[in-house]
Amino acid sequence: MKLISWNVNGLRSTEKQFLEFMNVIQPDIMMLQEVRAHPDQLNFFLQHIPGYKVLFNPAEQPGYSGTAIYHKKSLGINNVTNQLSSKILSSEGRTIECTCENTKILNFYTPNGTGKEERLSFKLKFYSEILKYITALQKSKYSIILGGDLNVAHTKLDLYAPKENENRSGFLKEERKWFENFLKMGFVDTFRLFQKKGGYYTWWHMRDPKRESNRGWRFDYFLVSKDLKGKVKSSKILKDVFGSDHCPIELVSNL
Template sequence: MKLISWNVNGLRAIMKKNFMEAFHELDADFFCLQETKLQEGQIEMDLPGYYQYWNYAEKKGYSGTAIFTKHQPNHVFYGMNHDLHDQEGRLITLEYDSYYVVTCYTPNSQNELKRLDYRMQWETDFLAYLNTLKAEKSVILCGDLNVAHQTIDLKNWKTNQKNAGFTPQEREKFTVLLENGYIDTFRYFYPEVTGVYSWWSYRFNARRNNAGWRIDYFVVSEDLKPQLSDAKIWTEIMGSDHCPVELDVKL
């Protein structure tokens, strides 16, 4: 089973570039998107063989997630049933007989960390939500989690320790997630690999210089460890400031 996650930074914009080419080339069982930046009815996707699920932010042109899958779920859930967090279209959960697939676009703490307090509340509530799922069956979480966990997960870590995405608070929340029985699949397969990132700023020729961050993940519950096959980061696929990430797992 192949799963792809991609923050497209505006689906309508990337559709004018290479999205469909990449979509067909990757040929995933699950294709999960973050930051679609659209409302219902603003785009029509012709994807034969795929079921489509969308979650839209109330604010126009902001956030948003989608999942395209070849496998019809038993149930679909939007958000985490929490009024504080469910206005921005950040979460979709698909339920199957033995597992859940969750796509998430974690809130950014923003410049001057003005949304860090909210981000910390999100992290606490989201982990509680994930753990309720994990208590029932296996969990596959993917998305832009807006944190580089280790110093090897970004190019310039020394100068970014007070910046959104690499604060001690955000990194600690990711550590707590793993301590709750989850696996960062890329680091499971490649624990010491450096220089492989999933997001690059549009400024300062960051992508050309590979001055990036690894903030897009597949995280799975530990019971799936024997079924993991590989994790990939498709750094050569352009179109967004993020690139797609992949999980191969036997389900």
């Protein structure tokens, strides 16, 4: 099974690149973050990709946040929902969940904690709710794949200038501690199964559209529960795919 996660920074503006990418890669599951549109604002081609079903979770605020999952009709995906039991996780169009046999597949777009102080507070609450929700899923004996833009660089290997950014949201101690706690629950950062070095990023500033300076951050992840670790075949950053300030990431597994 091939899964892709991509923060598209506005699906309407990325439409051409996105549709071309889908046609070439043909993932089994495509998770999108920062769709920034309600379904009725998207054209026919974005809502009806041949062979796929799609669920959108738009934010109430127009042109803001939003997630989506496209999945192949042949997969037998069920229980696709954008309404989780947590009100915080279900707010701002930031989550979608689906089920494939005994595996829960979660698409998360966590808040950016920059700007007003209350946004960092909301981000940390959102992180806390993720841990609570995942703990409940584990008790229900589900295998779990979590993909998306988590808006945190885990270690100094995951951003270009860790010392200069240690007081910036995305690399704060409390944000990184949350990530560590997530790993302590038995989850695996799949990219680090294959690449131990730094310099691999998924987000770059829009002032560097060609990413030539590689002054980036690794904000996007595929994390899997430990029972799925042995089924992971590859986990890649698709740096050469353009159209957004983020690039897609890919997970291939033997599900």
